[in-house]
Amino acid sequence: MRRYVISIFVLVLMAVGITAALFYVKDTTDRLYTIAASAMQAAKNEEYEETKEYLLQLKEAWKQREAMFTLFVRHDHIDLLTDSLAKLAVYVEHRNFEEVEVQLGTMMYQLKNVWESELPTFTNVF
């Protein structure tokens, strides 16, 4: 009986944890996506200072969330995002706005992909 009750409790805890993790992923990807979208706009307008500021925000936001992310997201997805950020820093430094836009576009797609791949949809399950 005791093990049965503990098992039920663990399952409930698991369900709550998984739901919380999903919300966390959604919140993180949305946040980074919003900053990336703003950075994209600044890059389109070739505004160096503004683009640099958004990049710093992206880095800061990613730094805050990366550790938790690694617990439940595949590390290759995380590596891709980290790579993108590293490349962005170089492109922004060289004021190569075209490459900045491309990289931001890629990063936004990756963020969307991370969220969609965590969703328990029919496609993902099967």
Next chain:
Amino acid sequence: MSIMVLRTLVLYLLIVFALRFMGKRQIGELQPGELVTTILISNIAALPIEDYKIPMLGAMIPIILLFCLEIIVSYLGSRHTRFRYLATGSPKIIIKDGLVDQKMMDKLRISAGDLLEEMRQKDIYDIRQVQFAIIETSGKISFYKKADYQNAEKGDVLRKVPQSANPPLAVVTAGTIIKNALHCCGKDERWLLEVLKTNGLELKDIYLMTCDSTGQYSIVEAMKR
């Protein structure tokens, strides 16, 4: 390399804890569902050790989920006979009154060769010695010898060899009547309820009741919770 070592250590401890928590039996005694769970757990545990890109929780959560489900299914199976039969199946009689039930053997896809092999493992070399055989849900076959071939016990000395009879079968478990077993003993529900009434009991009071073909029965009452 150090990551591999640490991951292996963590997963090893988790699996040992999980198996300890589940109270597992030996491989040869596992029910089909339990065998699947054990195999799945070992396969899942290997994934993050082989591929560092998979987060540890990607293995730990499925393992914990599997052993929790196993405990829940076992618990429900111990309380509800019908659920247990759904989850693990029910034992099937393949030899009764010394006669092989060939239809049941075909249904279970057991050949005569398989039967003989199981017999030999129990040191039985002549099928004529077998009164009763039942295939358990784990796949093992249990044999009951005819009276003439049973080992003598202290109480048998100076006693006449009784007529061969089928062994007692469980006719009530956890308050549920097992109609097949009851029928096998040549009894019906009316007889069962009368016996219970004679003993001042109701069906819900019964933890286990066994009965043989001669009508001898034994009752184990359910513990008051």
